[in-house]
Structures are given as structure tokens and as C-alpha cells.
Amino acid sequence: MGRFVLRRLLQSVVVLLGVTLVVFLLLQLVPGDPVRVSLGTRFDQQTYDALRERSGLDRPLVVQYLSYVGNALTGDLGVSFRSGQPVTTIVLERLPATLSLAVTAVLLALLVAFPLGVLSAVRSGSLVDHAARVFSQFGVSVPDFWMGIMGILLFAGVLGWLPPSGYVALTDDPVGWASHVALPAAAVGLVTASILTRFIRSSVLEVLAEDYVRTAEAKGLRPRVVVVRHVLRNALIPVVTVVGVQLASLVGGVIVIEVLFAWPGVGRLTYDAVQARDYPVLQGAVLFVATLFLLMNLLVDVLYARLDARITLR
Amino acid sequence: MSAGDRTPPPAAPPVDPVDDRPSASAGGAGTLRRALTALWHDPPAVAGTLVLLVLLVVGLAGQWLAPAGTNDVDVDQMLRPPSGAHPFGTDELGRDVLSRVLVAARVSLQVGLVSVGIALAVGVTVGLLAGWYGGWTDNVLMRGMDVLFAFPVLLLAVAIVAVLGPGLVTATTAIGVVYTPIFARVTRAGVLAVREQVFVRAAVSIGTSDLRILRRHVLPNIAAPLIVQTSLSLAFAILSEAALSFLGLGVQPPAPAWGRMLYDGRGFVTDAWWLGFFPGAAIFLTVLAFNLVGDALRDVLDPRQLTVSEARRSTR
Numbered sequence: 025m026g027r028f029v030l031r032r033l034l035q036s037v038v039v040l041l042g043v044t045l046v047v048f049l050l051l052q053l054v055p056g057d058p059v060r061v062s063l064g065t066r067f068d069q070q071t072y073d074a075l076r077e078r079s080g081l082d083r084p085l086v087v088q089y090l091s092y093v094g095n096a097l098t099g100d101l102g103v104s105f106r107s108g109q110p111v112t113t114i115v116l117e118r119l120p121a122t123l124s125l126a127v128t129a130v131l132l133a134l135l136v137a138f139p140l141g142v143l144s145a146v147r148s149g150s151l152v153d154h155a156a157r158v159f160s161q162f163g164v165s166v167p168d169f170w171m172g173i174m175g176i177l178l179f180a181g182v183l184g185w186l187p188p189s190g191y192v193a194l195t196d197d198p199v200g201w202a203s204h205v206a207l208p209a210a211a212v213g214l215v216t217a218s219i220l221t222r223f224i225r226s227s228v229l230e231v232l233a234e235d236y237v238r239t240a241e242a243k244g245l246r247p248r249v250v251v252v253r254h255v256l257r258n259a260l261i262p263v264v265t266v267v268g269v270q271l272a273s274l275v276g277g278v279i280v281i282e283v284l285f286a287w288p289g290v291g292r293l294t295y296d297a298v299q300a301r302d303y304p305v306l307q308g309a310v311l312f313v314a315t316l317f318l319l320m321n322l323l324v325d326v327l328y329a330r331l332d333a334r335i336t337l338r
Numbered sequence: 339m340s341a342g343d344r345t346p347p348p349a350a351p352p353v354d355p356v357d358d359r360p361s362a363s364a365g366g367a368g369t370l371r372r373a374l375t376a377l378w379h380d381p382p383a384v385a386g387t388l389v390l391l392v393l394l395v396v397g398l399a400g401q402w403l404a405p406a407g408t409n410d411v412d413v414d415q416m417l418r419p420p421s422g423a424h425p426f427g428t429d430e431l432g433r434d435v436l437s438r439v440l441v442a443a444r445v446s447l448q449v450g451l452v453s454v455g456i457a458l459a460v461g462v463t464v465g466l467l468a469g470w471y472g473g474w475t476d477n478v479l480m481r482g483m484d485v486l487f488a489f490p491v492l493l494l495a496v497a498i499v500a501v502l503g504p505g506l507v508t509a510t511t512a513i514g515v516v517y518t519p520i521f522a523r524v525t526r527a528g529v530l531a532v533r534e535q536v537f538v539r540a541a542v543s544i545g546t547s548d549l550r551i552l553r554r555h556v557l558p559n560i561a562a563p564l565i566v567q568t569s570l571s572l573a574f575a576i577l578s579e580a581a582l583s584f585l586g587l588g589v590q591p592p593a594p595a596w597g598r599m600l601y602d603g604r605g606f607v608t609d610a611w612w613l614g615f616f617p618g619a620a621i622f623l624t625v626l627a628f629n630l631v632g633d634a635l636r637d638v639l640d641p642r643q644l645t646v647s648e649a650r651r652s653t654r
Contacts, residue, residue, distance in 0.1 A: 035484075042485030053501045161382075161633075165573070165626035167580055170618030173600060173607055177615075181608030188608065276490035280581045284604060294493065295585060298500040310497045314489045 028329050036322050040315060041093070047311045048092050051303050052085070062105040062301045075105055079304065101308035106300050111308030115290060122282070122289030124194055125212070126274035128205050130267060132213035133220055140217075141224025146251060148229065156221055163218020169280045172211035179207060189286040208285040212278055216270050223266045224259070231259040261331045268324030275320070276313035373565060373635055380637075386630030389623055396440055397447040404437035409592045417610045427612035429603065435612060438594035439620050445595045446624060449510050449579040449588070454571045456514030461521025462564065466552050468522065469529025480526065483519040491516045491574075492581055499587040509588045513578045517571050524567050528560030535559075562639035569635055573628035580621045596621050 051058055059076045060067065079102060080088055095102070101111035144156035180188035186207055192200035231237065232255055240250045279291035286292070290309055297305035377383045396403060406424075412432035420427045426435035464483065468476040486494070498512035499505075532538060533556070541551045582588040583597025591598065596617040603613025 038481060039484050039488050042481065043488050046485060046489075047497075050497055050501050053498075055503070161626070161629065165629050166622050167577055167618060167625070169581065169584055170600065170614070170621060173604055173614040173618060176604075177607050177611050181611075273490055276493050279492055279496060280584055283585060294496060298496060298585075298587070301500075303501075306497060306500055310489070310493060313493055317490055318488050 029326055032322055032325055036318055040318055043314045043318065044093050044096060044311065045089065047307050047314070048089050050307055050310070051081075054303060057081075058301075058303050059105065062303055064301070075103075078103060079105075096311065101311065102304040104302055104305050106302045106305075111304050112312075114305060115293065115308055115312045118288060118290045118293045120193070121191060121287055122275060122278065122291060124201070125205060125208055125278060125282070125287060125289060126271055128209040129212040129216055129274055129278075130271050132209055133216035133270070134267065136213070136217040137220035137224055141221045142228055142251070142256065144221065144225045145228035145232065146247075146255075153225075156225065160218045160222040160225075163215050163221075166215065168211045168215045169284050171214055172208060172281055172284045175207045175211055189284070191285075191287050204285075208278075208281050208287055212274060212281055216274070219270065220263070220266060224263055227262050228255060228259040231255045234258075261328070264331060265324050265328045268320060268327065272317045272320035272324070276317045372638055375638075377631065377634055380634040382630045383634030386627040386634075389627035390631065393443055393447060393624055393627070396443045398444075400440040400442075400444050404434070404440045406434035406437045408438045408441045408594050409433065410437075417606060417613075419610070420612055426616045427610065429599075429613055430606055430610075435599075435616055438599060439596070439616050442594040442596050442599065442617070443620065443624075445506070445583075445589050445593070446576050446579055446621070449506065449513065450572050450576040453510045453513035453575045453579070454517065454568060456511065457517035457521050457571065457575075458564070458568060460514070461518040462525045462557075464518070464522040465525025465527075466529055466556065469526040470533060470548065470552060470556070476526075480522070483522045486516065487519040489516070492578060495578055495582060496585065496587060499582060504587040504590060506589045509579060509582045512582070513575050516578070517575060520571065521564070521567060524563050525560060528563055529556055532556050532559045566632060566636045566639055569628060569632035573625045573632060576621065576624055576628065 054061060059072055059079065059081065063072060063075070076082060080091055083091070099112050101115070103110055104114060107114075140152075140156045140159065144153045147153055176188045179186040186203055188207075190204055192204050194201040237250060237254055240254050241247075245253075275290075277291070278287075278289065279294055281287065282289045282291035283295050290313055294306060294309045294313075297303075297309060377387055401408075410433060412428070415424070415428045415432035417430055418424055418428040418432075424434050424436065426439060429435055429438070464479050468479040489497075494516050495509075495512040498515060499508050502508040502511070538551060538555055541555055579588055579595075580597035580600075583595040584601045586598065586601065588597060589595040591602075599617040600614060603610070603617070607614040
């Protein structure tokens with residue numbers, strides 16, 4: 025187990041170094057002088073000189089990269105070309121909004137996917153199974169932002185039950201937060217639920233075919249006991265991985281939903297940075313999210329290995 | 339009975355590694371035949387294929403099928419609901435939504451096909467080299483792919499387009515880049531399995547060049563998972579294009595794109611539902627069609643591969 029964790033950790037460090045290189049090179053790909061491009065019509069020589077010196081763009085490329093990695097390790101991701109604020113501060117301010125949306129979406133997805141996936145497998149070939157499969161196919165094919173727009177139309181426009189967009193912090197007003205998070209979380213959660221439903225279904229089906237399940241049934245255990253005590257306990261181990269990966273994907277991948285619902289998370293920040301050509305913020309947000317994505321995947325792998333000892337032997 | 343009829347049937351054809359035909363153990367033609375049979379016997383896949391055929395026609399002839407010009411502004415017809423004159427209604431500038439949805443099909447299909455083509459070409463090349471040569475080549479190439487895989491797909495695509503500038507070409511390139519690693523992984527896994535086969539070792543032993551072995555013996559034998567991956571990736575690429583267009587990073591106005599139409603219509607959606615409904619439905623139907631076809635192909639050609647829903651984890 026220890027060796028497995030160490031190996032995965034080392035792999036992650038190598039990949040993370042590669043990630044920093046890609047993020048660093050993004051700025052080099054900007055046609056022309058990125059500081060000048062970023063300042064646009066707000067250009068004045070004094071600001072330009074200050075930003076250029078602060079961003080270290082006049083130094084050799086290798087020095088720039090090493091300095092970028094060194095600073096990133098200490099939590100310094102540079103300063104915004106627009107506001108002059110530290111990028112790390114800006115990104116961290118946006119993180120709670122994204123996390124609250126991602127976690128809510130995954131919880132909603134589990135609420136739907138868990139019963140649907142298990143029922144679909146236990147009653148394979150039944151009407152529930154067919155319904156679950158149609159739902160699953162629908163969910164993986166539908167753009168989440170279209171679901172969001174349809175949600176706004178129905179729940180904000182026609183019924184008037186929910187606000188069409190906006191954000192209230194959970195700590196400020198939990199009820200207000202819940203009413204604002206419902207639509208974006210449902211839009212994202214629908215896609216996640218369809219993915220989880222299919223995965224839970226196939227995982228449960230696989231375990232149902234195991235010898236120990238047949239033995240339990242042969243002993244005369246009630247079907248409910250067999251499913252709860254023998255099937256679910258084993259079938260849900262790989263599901264942990266998928267839930268973790270989904271959560272990691274949502275933390276970094278709900279840009280469109282955050283833009284649609286004016287949700288002030290990291291995705292919206294990335295979009296705003298793109299619009300404002302604020303390259304340090306764009307770089308910082310991408311690096312931060314990619315690092316978080318990598319760490320969450322690492323955590324999922326370790327957790328999976330802890331739950332299923334066979335993994336470390338592979 | 340002729341002498342020839344008494345001749346015992348030949349054993350399995352001897353493997354001729356220098357023969358220019360693909361190895362018989364799988365073969366491109368056989369794979370294609372199995373794929374087509376699979377599609378024909380699976381009703382959802384037939385439906386998916388029909389939708390794709392319609393889309394192809396619309397993509398090729400959209401501008402002639404469109405009842406009006408895509409940029410014909412008519413201020414007297416602003417935000418009109420669906421009617422006989424405008425079956426999908428009109429937008430905030432009085433433009434015909436049906437015409438714009440039809441013409442935008444070309445953009446989605448074009449970006450989807452070209453970006454997956456890029457990912458396929460680069461990913462397969464990387465996977466072949468990594469799997470065949472192993473060692474440092476494998477390590478360097480696949481760690482590079484791991485790095486690209488470490489980013490959420492849409493985030494990386496947004497970052498690339500943001501830096502290179504929005505537009506059709508950069509969006510296509512960005513989507514191609516982010517889908518390259520999955521093709522490299524699928525190809526490498528296939529090569530590792532095939533390189534140990536007798537017919538490949540025979541080819542190596544008589545000095546056949548690496549290029550010829552890879553092209554004539556390895557590639558045809560790993561075609562099945564690649565066909566499945568291509569089909570599923572087309573669906574994801576079209577979703578990604580729609581997302582980039584929604585963010586204003588795809589094809590630029592006034593050219594129509596489904597994602598961009600949704601973005602432009604979002605402000606009016608409570609008053610004009612058709613602005614949000616029809617472009618989104620077009621994206622959904624296209625992606626669904628590719629997924630149905632991809633699922634059917636996977637069931638027959640590569641049942642061990644990820645299901646579409648498992649694979650979609652990488653679309654965000």
C-alpha cells in the first residue's frame with residue numbers, strides 16, 4: 025500500500041511539473057506582447073513597465089519558467105494585469121462558490137443515480153431498467169447548459185419558483201443559497217447522474233454474477249439482505265472512484281454553467297480572464313484547477329486502493 | 339471429381355509478413371463489415387445513423403435548404419414565435435431561427451470531424467511509436483499525454499483558444515489537442531497486445547521495416563477500438579464545440595453556431611422559448627446520434643472498452 029501511494033505520488037509530481045510547463049507556455053503563445061495586448065486601450069508606459077517587470081517577461085525563458093515554478097510552490101501565481109491583485113487571492117475567493125456548486129451537483133446526482141442504478145441492475149430487463157437506460161443515454165447526450173436554459177425557462181420563467189441566475193453565499197443566507205444553487209446544480213447533476221446510474225448498474229450486475237452471491241441466495245437469505253449486505257458493499261467500491269472523478273471534473277469544468285447562471289466561481293473567473301485578456305489570472309486559474317484535479321484523482325486512487333487491496337497488487 | 343477436389347483444404351493461410359495485405363487475424367475490411375452489421379441489427383443505432391445521414395445532408399446543403407438568409411435582419415419580425423412563415427420563430431434581430439439552425443449544422447460537423455481527425459492522426463502516431471518502441475520513447479510520449487490528460491477538457495480548450503484567439507480554426511485545433519491523449523492511450527494499449535502476436539514476431543524476424551509492420555500488421559488489428567473511440571469522440575467534440583461557441587470562443591458572429599445561438603438567446607429565453615430550445619435540441623440530437631452509433635459499435639467491436647457514460651467523464 026505504502027509503495028503504491030509513493031509510486032502514484034511520484035507520478036503525480038512528474039505530471040504536475042508538465043502541467044506547470046504547459047500553463048507557463050500558454051503565455052508564450054500569445055501573439056505579440058501579452059502585457060501590451062492585455063492593457064489594450066488602457067495602455068500607459070508607466071503601468072506597462074511596472075507590469076512587465078513584475079511579470080518577469082524581460083528575462084530569459086528558462087529563468088522565467090524556473091521562477092514561475094518556484095513562485096507557484098510558495099503560492100505566488102503572479103498579479104492580475106487588470107486589478108493588480110495577487111492571482112492566488114482572486115482564485116481562492118472564487119473557490120467556495122465552485123465547490124458548493126460541484127458538491128451539491130454530485131449529491132443530487134447520487135440521490136438519483138444510486139436507487140436508479142441499483143434497481144436497474146437488480147431488476148435487469150424490467151421497465152425500470154429500460155427507463156434507467158433511456159435516462160442514462162439522454163443524460164450523456166444532453167449539453168448541461170441547454171438543460172440549464174430549459175430550467176430557467178420552466179422554473180424561473182413559467183413557474184417563477186426559482187431565480188434565473190445569481191449567487192448568495194451559503195454562510196450568508198442558506199435558504200437564498202439553496203434557491204440559487206438549485207438550477208445550476210440540477211443541470212450539472214443530471215449529466216453526472218446519468219453517468220453514475222450506468223456505472224452503478226454495471227457494477228451491481230457484475231457483483232450479482234459472483235459465486236458468493238449465489239451462495240448467499242442458496243443459504244436462503246432474503247433477496248433484500250443479499251443485495252444490501254453482499255452486493256452493495258462490493259459493488260460500491262469502484263463507484264467511489266467514479267464519484268471522485270466526477271467531483272474533480274466538476275470543480276474544473278463547470279465554466280459554461282457558471283457563466284450561464286452568473287455563478288462567481290473559478291469557471292466564471294476563467295471566462296472573465298479570457299474576456300479581459302488577463303493572462304496571469306487565466307494561467308493561475310488553469311494551474312490551480314489542474315492541480316486540484318490531479319490531487320483529487322490521486323486521492324481517489326489511494327482511497328480505492330485502501331478499499332480494495334487487489335488494486336495495489338496490479 | 340477432379341483431382342483438385344480431392345486436395346485437402348488448406349490449413350490457415352501462412353502468414354506472409356512482407357505481403358502488402360493487412361494481417362488476416364482481424365483486417366480492416368472484416369472490422370468494417372462487422373461494424374455495419376452491428377449498426378443494421380440495432381434499432382437505436384439505425385435511428386442514430388439515420389439522424390447522422392440527415393445531418394450530413396443538412397451540413398452539406400444547409401444554405402440551400404434554409405428558407406431565409408442566416409443574417410437577414412428584419413426589425414419588424416423580432417422575437418416572433420414559431421409560425422408557418424418561421425417554423426422555429428425569429429431571434430432578437432428578426433432573423434429566421436430555422437435557417438440559422440440548419441446552416442450552423444455545417445460548423446458543428448466540420449469542427450467535430452476535423453478536430454477528431456487531428457486527435458486521431460496525432461494520437462494514433464504517438465500511441466504507435468510509444469507502444470512499439472517502448473522504453474524512453476514510450477515514457478516521454480506517454481508522460482506528455484498524461485500531462486494533457488491532467489487538465490479538465492473544456493478548461494484546456496478554453497485556455498488554448500483564449501491565447502491563440504477565438505475562431506473556427508483555433509477552436510478546432512484546441513479540441514483536437516485535448517482529445518489526442520485518449521487516442522494515444524487506446525492505440526498504445528492495442529499495440530502492446532498485438533506486438534506479441536506470432537505474425538508480428540515473424541515479420542520482425544525476417545527484417546520487415548518497422549513502418550511496414552505498423553502500417554500493414556499492427557494498425558489493421560487495432561482498428562476496432564479506434565473506430566469505437568472515433569465515434570464516441572465525435573459526440574464529445576461536438577459538445578465541446580458547442581460549449582466553446584457558447585463562451586464566444588468558437589465561430590465568430592454573425593456566422594451561426596448552435597452554442598452561440600444559445601448564448602445570444604439566453605437573455606430572452608423566458609419571453610422567447612424557441613431561442614433556447616431549437617439550437618439546444620439540434621446539439622442534443624447530433625450528440626445522441628453519435629452516442630447511439632458509438633455504443634452499438636462498441637458492443638460488437640470492443641465490448642471491454644468504456645461505455646459512453648464512463649468515457650464522458652473526460653468531456654468537462
